[in-house]
Amino acid sequence: MATIFKTKRLSILTLLAGLTYAFLVISSFVIGADDFKRGYEGATKSDVYVSSGNNPDYYYLNLKPKNVSNLTDSLVNMKDNRVIRLMSNSVITIDSYKLSTSAKWYQAFQIILAFLLLIIYITIPIHFYRFIILINENVFFEKENISLLRRLGFELLIVYFGNVLYNFTNYKINSSLFSFSEYKLVMDYFDGIWLLFGIVVLLIAEILAKALILKEDQKLTI
Amino acid sequence: MSIIVNLDVMMAKRKISLNELSERVEITPANLSILKTGKAKAIRFTTLEAICKELLCQPGDLLEWKE
Numbered sequence: 001m002a003t004i005f006k007t008k009r010l011s012i013l014t015l016l017a018g019l020t021y022a023f024l025v026i027s028s029f030v031i032g033a034d035d036f037k038r039g040y041e042g043a044t045k046s047d048v049y050v051s052s053g054n055n056p057d058y059y060y061l062n063l064k065p066k067n068v069s070n071l072t073d074s075l076v077n078m079k080d081n082r083v084i085r086l087m088s089n090s091v092i093t094i095d096s097y098k099l100s101t102s103a104k105w106y107q108a109f110q111i112i113l114a115f116l117l118l119i120i121y122i123t124i125p126i127h128f129y130r131f132i133i134l135i136n137e138n139v140f141f142e143k144e145n146i147s148l149l150r151r152l153g154f155e156l157l158i159v160y161f162g163n164v165l166y167n168f169t170n171y172k173i174n175s176s177l178f179s180f181s182e183y184k185l186v187m188d189y190f191d192g193i194w195l196l197f198g199i200v201v202l203l204i205a206e207i208l209a210k211a212l213i214l215k216e217d218q219k220l221t222i
Numbered sequence: 223m224s225i226i227v228n229l230d231v232m233m234a235k236r237k238i239s240l241n242e243l244s245e246r247v248e249i250t251p252a253n254l255s256i257l258k259t260g261k262a263k264a265i266r267f268t269t270l271e272a273i274c275k276e277l278l279c280q281p282g283d284l285l286e287w288k289e
Contacts (some may be wrong), residue, residue: 216263220262
């Protein structure tokens with residue numbers, strides 16, 4: 001087992017990285033699958049709204065209570081029928097709202113951003129795979145390797161900042177439509193691990209670039 | 223780089239070709255050419271010693287510092 005791990009270490013780690021990435025991306029799609037289903041049903045089954053010319057839409061509100069000690073909402077615990085007080089952190093609402101011009105622009109921007117992010121989600125594993133292939137062919141300190149790693153690092157950073165921007169535009173749209181007395185709207189959180197990955201990959205690319213300079217110096221030492 | 227390699231001058235003085243010198247100091251003509259054209263980033267003491275021995279000169283005859 002230990003021998004297999006030693007000889008196939010690169011392949012095993014690559015497979016693990018691929019699986020982890022697939023898990024990260026697929027899990028976000030699985031979470032979003034319900035939203036997609038709701039959106040689809042909202043568009044196809046809402047004859048009343050459609051006839052009036054207003055399609056209902058889902059709004060995902062991230063809330064933070066203005067006063068933490070004042071819990072205005074409640075739920076019934078069916079195990080013992082006790083009413084428990086609670087604070088809401090996120091709420092999904094369906095209704096038709098007339099969007100302001102700026103909100104419409106934000107929505108259009110979100111569509112472009114989502115398209116860009118989709119492309120990047122596809123190119124990340126391609127670039128990673130190409131990098132691993134080069135490593136497997138014993139190509140280490142080469143310009144091609146470094147440029148692939150840099151591209152990968154920037155793509156990871158784009159994923160992070162793109163998602164933060166998406167959440168920000170969502171927050172702007174929501175704050176143009178909603179306002180509550182007990183809660184304030186807050187921006188959705190996006191996992192900082194993508195930012196960390198991006199920076200680490202760029203750092204590795206810089207280390208390889210330094211190594212390439214040393215290698216060239218070594219080559220020109222007579 | 224401000225270090226100038228005067229290998230070509232010394233070779234001309236000793237009337238020795240690149241190929242001949244490369245054979246004598248056991249360096250490939252390509253590497254000796256890099257040294258001669260000033261593209262080299264560094265030179266090993268062993269290489270310097272071998273060239274000095276064959277050209278009967280001092281390291282200072284081969285290398286020069288200019289501002």
